[in-house]
Amino acid sequence: MMFPQNSFSKPTVFNVKKRMKVVLILMLLAPLCITGRLFYLQLFQHEQYSSKAERTIYNYLAEDRLRGSIYDVQGRVLARSVRTHSCGIVKRYVKDQTATIDFLASTLGISKAQIYEKWKKNKNFFFVAKKIKPDVYMKLAAVRRSTLGQGMELTPEYERLHPFGKSAIDILGEANSKNVGLSGIEQMYNEELTQDISKKRAKRSARGEIIYDRHLKEKVKTGNVYLTIDQTAQFYTERALAKAVEQNNPDRAIALVQDPNTGYILAAASYPAKDGQSLAFQFTYEPGSTFKSLVVATALDSGTLSPDAQIDMSGRNWEVAKGFIVRDKQHQKDSLSLPEILQLSSNIGAGKIALEIGPKTLFSYFKAFGFGSKTDINFNGESKGSIAPYNTWTKVDLATKGYGYGVAVTPIQLITAYSAIANGGTLMQPHLVDRIEYANGKVDKKAKPIKIRRVISKTTAQTMREFLQTVVEVGSGKRAKIKGYNVAGKTGTAEKLDKEGGYGKRNHVVSFCGMVPATNPQFTILVILDNPAKYAFGSTAAAPVFKEIAEPLLVLKAVAPDQTDFE
Amino acid sequence: MRKQLLLGLLIFCVWAFIITFIHINVVRSGRIVSQLQREADIKEARNQYEELEIARLSGPEIITTFASEKLGLVQIKPHEVFVLEDK
The missing domain is CATH 3.40.710.10 (DD-peptidase/beta-lactamase superfamily)
Known part of the structure; x- marks a missing residue:
């Protein structure tokens, strides 16, 4: 019996050298693609993706308004803004409710019952304390990266302090936690005292921590007001x-x-x-x-x-x-x-x-x-x-x-x-x-x-x-x-x-x-x-x-x- | 020709990798700087509190109270003051 002869019957001779080259190119191509993509994302798409991430994760705007001080004629401070923080809780990020509340109560000196009450009353977010002094803030900030700190939000704000208490308060007036003058000299010279340096952008990390963007910091131009009051x-x-x-x-x-x-x-x-x-x-x-x-x-x-x-x-x-x-x-x-x-x-x-x-x-x-x-x-x-x-x-x-x-x-x-x-x-x-x-x-x-x-x-x-x-x-x-x-x-x-x-x-x-x-x-x-x-x-x-x-x-x-x- | 192309590709890959690596490190450093800045702000705030406390303690109310209650000093009458003028 004779088999018909076809073109495929001819034994094929593989070019090994050629194949090696193809494999090498394929092997090089994979990391090249990855590196190229990374390069593209990091350099050209960085802003777009980071802003997208901000929008999808959390978009937070913190006003940072600097404010000058008020002095008497001798240069004694009558009113000064000091940066403090407020502590808030975003409930959905909290991993261990009991441990977090225990920690906050002991650090901030607030009763647990008070915090539980706020927790029950508010659906997503509530402020635990405001005008937190730097020493307490340091304690809170130290646990931010641990489980205890998850869901804890420390927002910067200002406290207007008067070292002489209520003395001359009828002249000085008040400024709020956003550093806006509300009455008296604070209001009358609000323009000279304040500088709205920027709207600082901040984003939340996967752990719930807020990371502030400091790129927008500007030169300080605020004024200090000196009164004729002694x-x-x-x-x-x-x-x-x-x-x-x-x-x-x-x-x-x-x-x-x-x-x-x-x-x-x-x-x-x-x-x-x-x-x-x-x-x-x-x-x-x-x-x-x-x-x-x-x-x-x-x-x-x-x-x-x-x-x-x-x-x-x-x-x-x-x-x-x-x-x-x-x-x-x-x-x-x-x-x-x-x-x-x-x-x-x-x-x-x-x-x-x-x-x-x-x-x-x-x-x-x-x-x-x-x-x-x-x-x-x-x-x-x-x-x-x-x-x-x-x-x-x-x-x-x-x-x-x-x-x-x-x-x-x-x-x-x-x-x-x-x-x-x-x-x-x-x-x-x-x-x-x-x-x-x-x-x-x-x-x-x-x-x-x-x-x-x-x-x-x-x-x-x-x-x-x-x-x-x-x-x-x-x-x-x-x-x-x-x-x-x-x-x-x-x-x-x-x-x-x-x-x-x-x-x-x-x-x-x-x-x-x-x-x-x-x-x-x-x-x-x-x-x-x-x-x-x-x-x-x-x-x-x-x-x-x-x-x-x-x-x-x-x-x-x-x-x-x-x-x-x-x- | 092919060799040159492959070499070029390799150089480009290495360059792109280095650039990406540097950029990642810059971002990481930025974060560290940001954290340090935050710590500096806190220390500055603490310093301001201290300054205000010093201002309060050196204020007339505290000095007068301390002088009269703790040290038993009596406020001088104006006619009892002798002013020595520099010539």
């Missing part, structure tokens, strides 16, 4: 005011210290102290007798009266208009000199002087002293007070304005006006912020002594200081006397409008505004107690507070006594 002066002022509050139990209390020569506010205390709500700039009231000094100064400066003028007091009852009678009960004299009007705080005397001056002149001096307009101290919510236009004043209005009724002023306006008397007649721009120092070394000087205008002549200012000195020496301000120093000042006790629109003795404001040393004033101090629980007077309740504030300040600034014989 923390030591602030402490003594707050201490004296707190004592007065304890003794008199008023609804509100204010103490303000100003350098009359520069207009700088050295201390400003309010009661009750609320974050960023300083009564020194926001409170308005009828000043009462402390206003008489300004009326007398107007009379002297405008030439209406001479320093030795006598005002008729016969009868001690003065009917200004039909049905409106002003009485002086504190003296039996038929005439009073200008210093005596201030010493005895005579309403008749001040009212008659106001009539002598006339509405137009009195109004223009009030405006020149800065009443009825904001001082531009740049504090949020500053009130401008109110003084009605002079053409609407009746005779009674004019007389009552003479002794400080029918006008609404703020403490900062009144102290700045008194400072004009103290410094020789010039109204100075009050300042609360001294300077802003930026991280790049740039200094923005805010407080420069600015003379707004001359209100009264040097002679008038000198005469007024002498008049006011007699108020403390022999008049109603005796309790403001300081051994070795001449003090000039004026007390005030003003009844407040009640709900029915009349003045009653139940609601009243007592105050004292003065300067020391009277011969060359270094401090102007205003003390106000609004509505003390028991009826009080400026002479008994406010003047001693002036003394208590002034004494340590004189020591602090080493102001030499201006009396030579005081033993």
Whole structure:
């Protein structure tokens, strides 16, 4: 039998060399492909895949807003942001619930029950603790890579700290954990204090740990705000005011210290102290007798009266208009000199002087002293007070304005006006912020002594200081006397409008505004107690507070006594 | 020609591997740097707390309280101060 011959029957000879080459190429090709793919993924697709991973695993944005500090004029820190952390739990990542809760409770000093309660209440995530201090954070961070740390989220945040507690908090205000200013200086200078450096990206690893991306860090440009406040002066002022509050139990209390020569506010205390709500700039009231000094100064400066003028007091009852009678009960004299009007705080005397001056002149001096307009101290919510236009004043209005009724002023306006008397007649721009120092070394000087205008002549200012000195020496301000120093000042006790629109003795404001040393004033101090629980007077309740504030300040600034014989 | 091609391919492979290795190491180092930075931040925060504590302790309230209550010192009156001025 013959088999048909086909082409395949021919024995094939394999080329081994060729096959070896093919195998070698295949063997090389595999790692080449892997390396090539890795190369491609790492260099060209890295961003795409990492962002995809972020999106699929977890996408977390943590705001990192740096914030500068606030200092007093001497460079003492009043407010600083410190980085803290909050600790949260993402329930689904937690491996061992009991062990994790035990660890957190012992490390954070929180009861286990509290954490269990939060665990039950929240479906996926809850905060265990906030504002965690660095030492505790270190303990938490140490276990992040272990089973205990799985599901634990440590998020950076900020805590605004005040080393002197609540001192000057009404001026400073508050900033939140995101470093945003909410009130007071913190809010007013938020732009200068903050820098939103970036939105930091962070991603979560398979273990639940958050890894922050630091690539976006920028240069620090935040500013530090330096106030004109002196923390030591602030402490003594707050201490004296707190004592007065304890003794008199008023609804509100204010103490303000100003350098009359520069207009700088050295201390400003309010009661009750609320974050960023300083009564020194926001409170308005009828000043009462402390206003008489300004009326007398107007009379002297405008030439209406001479320093030795006598005002008729016969009868001690003065009917200004039909049905409106002003009485002086504190003296039996038929005439009073200008210093005596201030010493005895005579309403008749001040009212008659106001009539002598006339509405137009009195109004223009009030405006020149800065009443009825904001001082531009740049504090949020500053009130401008109110003084009605002079053409609407009746005779009674004019007389009552003479002794400080029918006008609404703020403490900062009144102290700045008194400072004009103290410094020789010039109204100075009050300042609360001294300077802003930026991280790049740039200094923005805010407080420069600015003379707004001359209100009264040097002679008038000198005469007024002498008049006011007699108020403390022999008049109603005796309790403001300081051994070795001449003090000039004026007390005030003003009844407040009640709900029915009349003045009653139940609601009243007592105050004292003065300067020391009277011969060359270094401090102007205003003390106000609004509505003390028991009826009080400026002479008994406010003047001693002036003394208590002034004494340590004189020591602090080493102001030499201006009396030579005081033993 | 083939030999040259194979050699080129091999060199490319080695180069790509080195580049990839370096990149991985850079990422790893970045992570270490990030961790160190975090630790530095914590130490800085701890330092700030210490500074604030020093500020508090050297503040007028603490000094005055300490001076009067612990040391029995009495606050001086202003007329009792003698100022020696430099000439």
